[in-house]
Amino acid sequence: MEMNVINMFIAALAALLSVRLFFLSGEKKQYRKLIEKKTRVFEKVFDVSTDAILILSENNKILYSNKAMVGILGLTDGFLFKNLHPIPKVKIDKELKPLDALLKTLHTVSEEKVHSFSGVNLLPAGHKGRSVPVNLYIENFSEKNRYGKWHTIILMHDLRNDEKNTMAAYRHKLTGLPNQSQALMDMNALYAKIHLDKNMMLALVLIDIDNIPQLRAIIGYEQVNEILKKFANYLTILGKKYNFSAYHTFHNEFLLICPKVESSDKVIGLSEEVQKELASFYKMEDARLHLTASVGISIYPESGSTLNLFDNAYKALAQAKKSGHGRVSLFKEEMLQHDYDELVLYNEMHQALEKNEFEVYYQPIVDVKNREVVSAEALIRWRHPKYGLIAPDVFIPMMEKTGFIVDIGRFVLEEVLKQLKRWELFKFRQINVSINMSLLEIETEGFIENVERQLIHHKVNPELIKFEITEGSAMRNSEKLDNEFLALKNLGVGISLDDFGTGYTSFSYLKKFPADILKIDKTMIDYILVNKEDQRIIKAMIELGHNLGMKIVVEGIENEKMFDLISSYECDYMQGYYFSKPVPVFEFQKLLRK
Numbered sequence: 001m002e003m004n005v006i007n008m009f010i011a012a013l014a015a016l017l018s019v020r021l022f023f024l025s026g027e028k029k030q031y032r033k034l035i036e037k038k039t040r041v042f043e044k045v046f047d048v049s050t051d052a053i054l055i056l057s058e059n060n061k062i063l064y065s066n067k068a069m070v071g072i073l074g075l076t077d078g079f080l081f082k083n084l085h086p087i088p089k090v091k092i093d094k095e096l097k098p099l100d101a102l103l104k105t106l107h108t109v110s111e112e113k114v115h116s117f118s119g120v121n122l123l124p125a126g127h128k129g130r131s132v133p134v135n136l137y138i139e140n141f142s143e144k145n146r147y148g149k150w151h152t153i154i155l156m157h158d159l160r161n162d163e164k165n166t167m168a169a170y171r172h173k174l175t176g177l178p179n180q181s182q183a184l185m186d187m188n189a190l191y192a193k194i195h196l197d198k199n200m201m202l203a204l205v206l207i208d209i210d211n212i213p214q215l216r217a218i219i220g221y222e223q224v225n226e227i228l229k230k231f232a233n234y235l236t237i238l239g240k241k242y243n244f245s246a247y248h249t250f251h252n253e254f255l256l257i258c259p260k261v262e263s264s265d266k267v268i269g270l271s272e273e274v275q276k277e278l279a280s281f282y283k284m285e286d287a288r289l290h291l292t293a294s295v296g297i298s299i300y301p302e303s304g305s306t307l308n309l310f311d312n313a314y315k316a317l318a319q320a321k322k323s324g325h326g327r328v329s330l331f332k333e334e335m336l337q338h339d340y341d342e343l344v345l346y347n348e349m350h351q352a353l354e355k356n357e358f359e360v361y362y363q364p365i366v367d368v369k370n371r372e373v374v375s376a377e378a379l380i381r382w383r384h385p386k387y388g389l390i391a392p393d394v395f396i397p398m399m400e401k402t403g404f405i406v407d408i409g410r411f412v413l414e415e416v417l418k419q420l421k422r423w424e425l426f427k428f429r430q431i432n433v434s435i436n437m438s439l440l441e442i443e444t445e446g447f448i449e450n451v452e453r454q455l456i457h458h459k460v461n462p463e464l465i466k467f468e469i470t471e472g473s474a475m476r477n478s479e480k481l482d483n484e485f486l487a488l489k490n491l492g493v494g495i496s497l498d499d500f501g502t503g504y505t506s507f508s509y510l511k512k513f514p515a516d517i518l519k520i521d522k523t524m525i526d527y528i529l530v531n532k533e534d535q536r537i538i539k540a541m542i543e544l545g546h547n548l549g550m551k552i553v554v555e556g557i558e559n560e561k562m563f564d565l566i567s568s569y570e571c572d573y574m575q576g577y578y579f580s581k582p583v584p585v586f587e588f589q590k591l592l593r594k
Contacts, residue, residue, distance in 0.1 A: 052134075052156040060084045060100050063151060072132055072156065073124050091121040091131065103152050107140045114139050122156065133159040172248035174225060175232035180249040183257065184310075190259055191306040202306075203267045204313040205244075205256035206296040207274060210325040212252040215291075227281055227291070228252065234277060242270060255313075264299055264330055271295045271328045276527050279534075290537075292326035292523055303331040322393035324499075326523035345395060348384075349404050353411060357383050360415045361582040362433070364591050365553060365575045368567050373591050377434045377468070377575065378416050379582045380408060400438060409441045410450060416465070417458040419585060424460075428592050434466040434496055434517075439473040443480070448487045455491065462492030466517065470499045489514045496553070500524075500541065511548060518545040522556025522576070529561055539569045546570075 046053050052069035056062060060083050065075060073088060087098045097105075106115050115138040121131035137155040170182040178186075187204075194200050209231070216224045228248075235246035235254060244258040261267055278291050296317025297303075303312050312331040320329035352358060362376040382390045399405040416433050424430070441447055455462050467488060485495060496517040497510075520541055528534045538554070545552045554566050557576030566574065580591060 050158070050161060052158060054084075054154040054156075056084060056103070056152045056154065058151065060087070068158070069156065072122070072134075072158065089123040090117075090136065091123065092117055096123075103138065103140075106138060107152075119159070135159065172232075175229050175248045177232050177236070177246055177248035177254075179247060180255070183247040183249065183255055186245065186257060187310065190257065193259075194300060194306060200259070201261040201263075201299060201301070202309070203256075203258040203261045203264075203297060203299045204309055205258065205267060205271055206249075206313045206317045207254040207256070207271075208294045208296075208317055208321065209252040209254075209278070210292045210294055210321075230281060231278065235274070238274070244270075261299060264297070264302060267297055267299060268328055268330065271297065272527075275326060275328070276531065279527075290524065294320040294325065295328040296320050296331065297328065298331040319393075322397065324521075324523065326526065345390075346398055346402055346404075349395070349399065349402075350407075352382060352384070353407065357385070358408065358411060359383060359584065360412055360419070361584055362588040363575060363582040364580050364588065365434075365573050366579050368571060368574055371579075373429075373431065373579075374573065375432045375434065375466070376588065377436075377582075378412055379436070380412055381582075400440060403440065405438050406441050406444050406447075409435075409437065412436075413451065413454055414458075417454055417460045420460050420464055421458050423589075423592070428589065430464070431592070432464045432466055432494070434468045436498070437467045437469050439469070439481075442469070442484045448484065448491070451488065451493065452491055455493075463494065466494040466496050468496040468498040468519065470497075485514050497550075515550055517553055517573075518548075518550045519553040519555055519575075520571075525554060525556050525562065525566070528565065535565070538566065542569050542571050 046066045049066060050068060052072050053064070053066040054062070054069045055064040061081055062079050062084055063081070065079065069075070087100050089096050089098050090102055117136040120134060120136050122134050122136070123131050135157040139153045170179060171177070172179045190202055194202060212224060231254070232246070232248055235256070239246045239256070242258070243260070244256045247255040247257070249255050258267060258270070275293055275295065278293050281291050294317060296313050296315070296319065298309050298312040298316055300306055300309055303309060316329040316331035320327040323329065359381050361379045361381050363379060364373040365375040365377065366372060367374045380392060380396070382395055384390050396405070399408055412435055416435055420433065455465070488495060494516040495514055496519055497513065497515040498519045499521040500518050520538065525534065525538060528538060542552050551573065552571040553573040553575055554571050555575045557563055557566070557574045557578045559578055563574065563578060
């Protein structure tokens with residue numbers, strides 16, 4: 001407490017004492033009821049104070065004590081106007097004195113208004129030697145009456161409460177893990193060690209559990225909190241095994257600080273182990289909620305100096321989230337070379353469309369039975385004159401936020417239809433092409449009419465076009481959206497349900513959704529070669545799609561073992577880097593000639 005506040009507090013206590021003594025004197029009985037009410041008001045005010053208050057007479061009779069002081073001293077009922085006994089002791093510096101002896105000394109040797117003692121130890125009687133750390137404030141108050149010539153007002157600020165509040169300030173309220181404030185303090189200490197040990201590597205791992213808002217809408221606030229607490233407990237146990245410290249920074253975000261790292265591969269392996277465990281954290285009766293986490297990693301010295309290590313972990317996390325759910329991204333200094341200005345890119349988007357800087361890449365989709373390319377996914381790319389080829393996860397989110405995605409969607413549709421017509425004229429093998437469609441596009445007025453107009457203009461068979469929409473967007477379950485999907489189907493084009501497994505599909509809605517193709521997301525098969533449960537899930541998803549009359553595409557195939565395993569589940573098509581990355585049209589045409 002500041003001294004001016006203490007003086008005001010003591011003045012109020014002195015007023016309380018004067019009122020009480022006046023009341024007890026028996027004088028002017030006509031004012032007794034009024035005085036009694038005022039006294040009760042004072043007492044109620046001081047009783048809610050967390051600071052302990054005691055007023056003693058010259059001969060150590062208790063004239064007033066609030067609830068906080070009753071707790072500290074262990075006063076029993078009926079203490080009022082009785083002697084304080086036994087007398088507590090006060091340890092100031094290294095000297096231990098009974099409280100009454102200290103009060104007499106102060107009254108004799110000093111005329112100061114308030115005596116202040118910071119960080120002293122009070123030893124209340126009966127506490128078996130356990131001291132209470134307090135800040136102590138004492139004032140002698142002169143007023144001659146039957147209780148003596150002077151009285152003492154004593155204030156004690158219990159420092160144990162400060163310790164509790166300090167601990168609470170550095171702990172997450174829900175999980176009890178250290179929070180970001182504590183993490184920053186611990187990092188500063190580690191940074192100091194790094195400068196002393198030049199060979200030391202330090203890793204920061206940021207874990208962001210994906211789709212928490214949607215999850216709360218499905219299973220409820222309390223159930224999500226239980227998942228977060230379970231995850232926090234898991235990280236604490238795992239930290240003892242791998243020698244890292246876990247922190248709960250914000251909402252669904254956790255931080256791991258890993259000192260003395262051996263290599264970046266070890267940290268990535270740890271991140272993948274955490275992701276794998278998280279995937280099995282929650283199950284419902286009729287569906288399994290596949291929990292995923294985006295992970296951003298920065299490692300000293302690989303990711304740069306300690307100065308920006310924390311910021312770089314966040315940049316890596318942002319990169320992981322842009323790439324989709326369940327991704328791990330390691331920050332490298334070259335990532336800073338393309339720190340794009342969103343406003344600049346937004347302003348240049350419209351000109352880029354006019355200057356033909358956008359182009360369509362194609363990623364093949366193969367038939368499982370003969371490994372023949374039977375279709376392709378069309379993907380937009382931006383070849384910037386200054387930055388070169390800009391990754392789609394940089395500019396597509398900006399397009400979605402600004403609405404420019406509608407214009408780029410029209411561009412992709414027209415380019416794909418032109419290319420299909422060229423392949424027809426030059427006698428290439430006929431394939432269908434999937435085009436990604438955002439929710440904003442299909443909700444934009446005139447979308448269906450534009451698709452119909454372009455199909456007629458380019459004289460392309462509608463069956464060669466498939467529109468892909470993500471599971472999360474498709475499950476919006478609005479009547480208007482349902483009508484738009486049906487209108488597309490009536491044009492003769494197909495619909496693919498993309499990223500299946502990353503959302504929380506209602507099976508009753510899936511049954512009536514007019515999709516021809518179900519695309520199982522890459523995150524669902526990342527651990528399929530080692531995880532038996534993932535194998536059972538993928539097999540069940542393929543069977544489900546077939547039972548609903550859909551063809552199945554499994555994305556993210558990266559090697560022969562994946563291909564062989566998933567082939568055994570009788571899926572129809574596959575897509576992934578094992579066959580080809582997205583490539584420009586002239587490279588894709590080579591695949592069609594094979």
